[in-house]
Amino acid sequence: MKPDPTDPIRWNAILTRDRSMDGRFVYGTLSTGIYCRPSCASRPARPESVVFHETAEAAREGGFRACLRCHPDQPETWGLTSNLLTQGRSR
Numbered sequence: 001m002k003p004d005p006t007d008p009i010r011w012n013a014i015l016t017r018d019r020s021m022d023g024r025f026v027y028g029t030l031s032t033g034i035y036c037r038p039s040c041a042s043r044p045a046r047p048e049s050v051v052f053h054e055t056a057e058a059a060r061e062g063g064f065r066a067c068l069r070c071h072p073d074q075p076e077t078w079g080l081t082s083n084l085l086t087q088g089r090s091r
Contacts, residue, residue: 007052010025010027010038010052011047011050013038013039014027014038014044014050015044017038017039017040017041018038018039019038019039021038021039022037022038022039024038025038025052025053025054026038026052026053026055026056026059026072027045027050027051027052027053028050028051028052028053028059028062028064029045029049029050029051030045030049030050030051031045031046031049032045033063033064033065034064034065034066034067035053035056035059035060035064035065035066035067035072036067036069036070036072037067037070037072039070040067040069040070040072041069041070042067042069042070051064056072056073059072060073
C-alpha cells in the first residue's frame, strides 16, 4: 500500500500499540526494511518512513522482512499475547 502517514486510524494504532488492530494491517519501516504489527513494542518509526500493507505477504512482496520482536508473519499468535495478558489481570 502507498505510504500515507496521514491515515489517522492506522497511525494512532501504531502509537498506542493497539492489539485490536493486529491482523487488519502491518506496517513497514523504509529505513530498516522491517515490517511489524500495529501492537509491536518497538519504537515507532517516523511517519514519513512508514508504509502500510494489508497483509504480511504484501509486506514481504514489497521487500520487507518480519520483525523478530512481534513476529507479524505468525498470525496464529496474534491474539495469544493479549489473551494471556487478560487472563493475568483476572487473577
